[in-house]
Every structure is written in structure tokens, then in C-alpha cells.
Amino acid sequence: MNREESENGREDMLIDGQKQGNVSVPSEFNVNYLKLYYAKLFPYADMFKWMSYGNDGKHPACDKSYVGRREFSFTLENDIYLRYQSFNNVVQLENSIKEKCPFKIDIGPVYSVDPAKKNAYAQSGDNVFTPVERELIFDIDITDYDDVRYCCSGADVCLECWPLMTVAIKVIDTALRDDFGFNHILWVYSGRRGVHCWVCDGKARRLTNEQRAAVADYFRVYKGNENSSKKVSLTGPALHPFLVRSYSEVLERFFETKLLLSQNIFSTEDRYEKILEMIPDKSATSELRGKWQTKKGSKEDINVVRWEQLKNTLQSGKYKAQGLRRCVEEIVFSFTYPRLDMEVSRHMNHLLKAPFCVHPKTGRVCVPIDPNHCDEFDPTAVPTLSQLFEELNIGGTRAEDENGYTAVESCLLYVHYHLDAPSELFIASSHDIAGGDGELLQIKTAAIKKSPELVVLSSHSSVFSLRNSVIPSVNRLSGMLFSLDGRWNDRSSNFELGGN
Numbered sequence: 001m002n003r004e005e006s007e008n009g010r011e012d013m014l015i016d017g018q019k020q021g022n023v024s025v026p027s028e029f030n031v032n033y034l035k036l037y038y039a040k041l042f043p044y045a046d047m048f049k050w051m052s053y054g055n056d057g058k059h060p061a062c063d064k065s066y067v068g069r070r071e072f073s074f075t076l077e078n079d080i081y082l083r084y085q086s087f088n089n090v091v092q093l094e095n096s097i098k099e100k101c102p103f104k105i106d107i108g109p110v111y112s113v114d115p116a117k118k119n120a121y122a123q124s125g126d127n128v129f130t131p132v133e134r135e136l137i138f139d140i141d142i143t144d145y146d147d148v149r150y151c152c153s154g155a156d157v158c159l160e161c162w163p164l165m166t167v168a169i170k171v172i173d174t175a176l177r178d179d180f181g182f183n184h185i186l187w188v189y190s191g192r193r194g195v196h197c198w199v200c201d202g203k204a205r206r207l208t209n210e211q212r213a214a215v216a217d218y219f220r221v222y223k224g225n226e227n228s229s230k231k232v233s234l235t236g237p238a239l240h241p242f243l244v245r246s247y248s249e250v251l252e253r254f255f256e257t258k259l260l261l262s263q264n265i266f267s268t269e270d271r272y273e274k275i276l277e278m279i280p281d282k283s284a285t286s287e288l289r290g291k292w293q294t295k296k297g298s299k300e301d302i303n304v305v306r307w308e309q310l311k312n313t314l315q316s317g318k319y320k321a322q323g324l325r326r327c328v329e330e331i332v333f334s335f336t337y338p339r340l341d342m343e344v345s346r347h348m349n350h351l352l353k354a355p356f357c358v359h360p361k362t363g364r365v366c367v368p369i370d371p372n373h374c375d376e377f378d379p380t381a382v383p384t385l386s387q388l389f390e391e392l393n394i395g396g397t398r399a400e401d402e403n404g405y406t407a408v409e410s411c412l413l414y415v416h417y418h419l420d421a422p423s424e425l426f427i428a429s430s431h432d433i434a435g436g437d438g439e440l441l442q443i444k445t446a447a448i449k450k451s452p453e454l455v456v457l458s459s460h461s462s463v464f465s466l467r468n469s470v471i472p473s474v475n476r477l478s479g480m481l482f483s484l485d486g487r488w489n490d491r492s493s494n495f496e497l498g499g500n
Contacts, residue, residue, distance in 0.1 A: 028363025031077065031101060033385035038098050040392060043356060048090040051107070053202075069132075071108030071115045073351055074100055084115040103360050106351035109134035131348040133206055136182075136199035136215065139344040139352065140168045143193060147231075148335045150263050150271070155193050155361070157379065160262045165195050166374045167254050168338035171246045172197060172219065173371040179242055180215065187369040189379060191359025195369065196352055209348055216345035218242070221337050232333040234326055247329060251336045256307070259335060266292070266306035275310070278331055281321035284313055358385055 048067070049056065055066035072085040072093070082100070087093040097105070109131035113121055118129045142165060146153050151160040169187055176182045176199060186198040207215070221232055221243065234243070259265065266272045272292055276285040291309055298305055313319075314327050344350050357366045363384040369377050 028384040028386045029358065029360050030385075033363070033389045034103070034358060035098075035101050036389055036392060037358060037385055038101060041388060042097065044090050044094040044097070047354065047356070048087075048093055050200075053200075053205075065114075066110060068114055069110045069112070071111065071351075072354075073106040073108060074102035075104035075106070076100060076102055084118055086114050086116040103358075105354040105357050107354045108351045109348050134348040134350075136204040136207060136212060137344055137350065137352045138172060138197035138199075138216075139194065139341040140165065140172075140197075140338055141190075141194040141341065144339040144341075147274075148263070148265075150265075157193050159378065159380065162379055163254065163258060163262075163375075164336070166377070167250055167336055169195060169197075169369065169371050169374045170250050171338050172340075174245070174249075175219065175242055179218075185371070186355070187371055187374070188353075188355045189364075189367050189369055189377070189382060190353065191357065191364045191366045191382075192362050196366075198352075198355075207348075209346060212348065213346040216340065216342050219338065219340055220342065221333055222339050232330045232337065234330050234333065239329070243333075246337070247332065251332050255332045255336050260303045260307055261301060264303055265335070266303045269293075272306060275331060278334065279314070279324070279327055281319045281324055284319045284321070284324065288313055 051070055052067045055062040055064065057064050068086055068088040070086060071083070072087065074082040074085060074097075076082065082102075085096065087096065108115075110133040111118075112128055112130050112132050115129075121129045142149075142152075142157050142161060143154055145161070145164050149161040149164065152158050173185060173187070176185055176197075182199050182201045182204055184200040186200060188196045188198065190196055221234070239247070264271070265275070269292075273289075276289060279285045279288075288306075288310055292306055310331075311328055314324055344352065353366060355366055355368060358364070359366065363386060364379070364382045365384070365388075367382055
């Protein structure tokens with residue numbers, strides 16, 4: 001068995017157990033749960049159809065070798081890494097996953113030749129094994145924010161610091177759509193401490209490494225390291241329009257109404273000293289330090305008071321140091337702006353965890369996130385393997401969320417609305433398949449209604465048959481309307497389950 005490490009680094013695969021009092025309970029993650037998940041719930045057909053982008057052999061212009069040139073990487077138990085796996089059809093993919101039961105599945109690029117045969121091509125002496133297509137991807141990890149969050153550190157995350165990920169989604173998603181013209185974007189929860197972004201438009205998949213680096217650098221504002229006091233430098237006489245929009249529409253409001261209070265940024269001397277170090281005028285910092293060291297009673301929150309004092313001091317015109325007025329914006333950017341793993345986005349051959357994997361530390365499913373409702377996403381409410389296992393078990397409990405769905409139902413809803421439906425929109429333009437005019441060629445079979453502006457995605461036979469076999473009592477499901485560019489529409493419709 002091959003033991004090749006993935007190029008995007010190894011993750012700690014230790015599994016933590018849990019205890020309640022003196023009674024030992026199963027971990028949220030174990031191999032038996034995972035096997036059951038792969039046997040009953042993993043969306044093989046939808047994943048494979050997404051990865052094919054219409055190259056399914058049913059269209060005269062499709063590339064029948066396309067899917068077989070995509071790399072899949074499996075991380076098995078005991079950190080055994082299997083690189084350059086490839087599959088020609090969904091049956092092969094499903095059989096391999098069920099047989100090997102990978103703890104993690106990574107998706108790589110589409111290569112010029114079958115990656116499973118790369119060694120044979122290498123021996124030929126011709127440099128023919130090279131990546132030719134890959135989604136533009138982004139990886140944002142909350143551990144990179146440890147210097148600006150005080151509620152958690154490392155891999156820990158809570159509802160006080162998770163909104164930093166929400167801000168990142170809002171800023172990046174808006175820019176990808178409005179500034180670059182991308183439409184087909186999939187955001188996915190990493191399962192523990194971050195988010196991944198898949199830009200699936202044809203023009204995004206075909207970007208060169210140099211072009212990917214240029215897109216990544218467009219977002220590059222955070223330039224510091226753990227030893228530098230000033231981590232953001234907003235140069236030039238005026239901010240770039242993208243930065244102005246991000247600041248005025250997202251960052252400033254988030255910093256002043258949420259982060260300032262949730263992280264108590266000015267509450268202690270060691271915390272506000274970190275901020276004073278960002279100010280390039282010693283007289284200004286001396287004035288502010290004097291105010292903050294003199295404790296005065298106030299009914300207002302101390303963080304709000306000190307932030308207003310800082311803004312008034314720096315923007316008063318009293319001090320003339322270069323860049324002083326811009327310093328307020330730099331502080332906000334330092335605390336709130338997305339911190340991307342730039343190398344992930346720059347290189348076509350980088351691996352990224354597949355949607356609907358299960359994180360081995362938390363047992364949580366890597367579910368997609370709707371960017372239009374990302375404020376509502378709660379990582380602590382994402383279904384875990386143990387929840388799914390209990391519900392799949394005949395004698396299991398039936399705990400429902402606030403919307404009345406069980407964990408199994410919620411997981412399947414994620415598949416249906418976030419992966420299955422958008423993937424149809426990702427692959428369905430004739431421009432991607434044959435250079436046509438972008439008309440919608442195909443969407444999901446079963447009950448489908450089409451209008452000039454909206455597609456109503458309703459039933460999917462495999463989802464329904466699974467739902468009916470697992471939870472017979474379920475008889476209704478909410479539909480969602482999608483516009484043709486992949487954005488969500490707030491309207492919804494209900495329909496009855498109609499069997500297989």
C-alpha cells in the first residue's frame with residue numbers, strides 16, 4: 001500500500017473520546033460510524049456528477065476521459081496516505097470508498113493523463129503528467145486569527161469567534177461575484193475550525209497558476225506575522241474600491257457592534273497595548289495610554305469608550321504623523337479582514353478536503369454554507385456521525401432541530417440543496433461544455449418547473465428513497481428557489497414526497 005503524503009500538509013488524525021461523569025460514551029467519530037455513513041448517506045452520485053461538469057458521456061461535446069483524470073486522495077486510519085486515486089465512474093468511486101473507509105477524502109486537479117498511471121508516463125521520459133484544470137479554491141482557518149480572538153485559541157472555536165469566518169465568507173464571496181464575475185461558488189464548513197471555497201465556473205477552473213496567484217493577491221491585505229505589530233498596510237492616497245466596500249459594508253460594522261464587545265478588545269492593558277503599537281505617533285499613543293490608565297467610572301462599555309477615544313484622537317488633526325488618519329481603518333482590517341492560506345489558492349495541484357467528509361476530531365460532516373444566510377450558520381449544530389448513527393439505528397432517538405428536522409434529514413437537505421442543486425447549475429451551461437451561449441442544458445430530473453428567471457428544484461429519487469427507508473414518518477420537505485447564477489432566493493415552496 002502506498003504511503004504518500006498529501007502536498008497540502010498532514011492533519012493530526014488522533015481521535016478524542018468523550019466522557020460524561022463516570023460513564024464512558026462513544027466518541028463522535030469512530031470507524032464503525034464512518035462505515036455506516038459511507039454505506040447509507042454519502043452522496044456518491046451527486047459528488048461524481050459535480051466533479052464531471054457535464055462530461056458524463058451523454059453530450060456529443062463532452063470529454064469522456066475527463067472524470068478519470070481527476071485526482072482523489074484518501075487518508076486512511078493510522079495516517080496512511082493514498083495519492084493519485086482515479087475513478088472512471090461513480091460505481092468505482094463508491095466501491096473504493098466503502099472498501100477503504102478513508103478518514104479524509106481530498107480532491108485534486110484534473111491532470112493531462114490518468115493520475116493513477118503517472119509513474120508509467122514518468123518512465124516514458126515525456127513531461128506529459130501535468131494539471132490542466134482545477135477549481136479556484138480558498139482555505140480560511142480560524143487559527144490564523146489567534147492574535148485577535150481571546151475566547152479561544154488553536155483548533156477551538158465557539159460562537160463568539162466563529163463570526164470571523166462569516167465575515168470572510170461575505171467579503172470574499174461578494175468580490176468573487178462582483179469584481180471577477182464568477183457565479184458558481186460553493187462554501188463548505190471544514191468540519192472543525194474553518195471554511196473552504198470552491199469557485200467552479202469554467203473560466204475559474206482553467207486559470208493558470210500565475211492567474212490564480214493574481215486573484216489571490218487581489219485579496220492580500222494581511223501582510224504581517226506573529227512578530228510584527230502592524231499586520232496591515234493600507235498604502236496609497238485612497239483605498240481600492242474593493243477595500244472601501246468591504247470596510248463600509250461589512251468590516252466596520254462587525255468590528256464596532258460585535259467583535260469589539262465579544263472579544264473585549266480594550267478591556268485589559270496587554271490587549272490595548274497591542275493596538276497602541278499599531279499607531280505610528282508616540283504622542284498620540286501617550287495621550288491614549290494616559291486616558292486608559294486612569295480609571296473613570298462610566299455606564300458605557302469600556303471597549304466602546306476606548307474605541308471612540310482612539311478614533312477621536314487619531315482623526316482630530318491634532319497629530320500630523322503620516323498615515324495616522326488611515327490607522328483607524330488599518331486597526332479594523334487587522335482584526336476582521338479575511339486571512340487566506342495564499343498557497344492553497346495559487347497552485348493548481350493543491351488538494352482540498354471534499355464536501356461531506358467527516359472531520360475525525362469532531363465527527364462533524366463538512367456541510368456547505370449558504371453565503372446569503374451565513375450569519376445563521378452554527379458550526380456547533382452541524383450533524384455528527386454519532387447523531388446520524390443514533391437516528392439510523394432502529395432503536396435510536398429522534399432529536400429534532402429548531403426547524404423540526406432530525407440530523408439525518410438535515411444532512412440530506414444539505415446534500416439536496418447545496419451540492420446536488422448547485423452542481424447542476426455549475427455544469428449545465430453550454431459555454432462550459434461546447435462554447436455555446438450559456439443556456440441551461442439540463443437540471444435535475446423528477447418534478448422540475450422552469451421559468452425564465454428561476455428554477456424550482458424539487459424531488460430527487462435517491463434522496464427520497466433513502467429518506468423514506470430511514471425515516472418513514474417524514475412526508476414533507478421544503479423546496480428552495482435558485483436563480484440561474486447559483487444564488488439563493490428567499491422564496492420557498494413545499495411539496496409532498498412522492499415515493500422513489
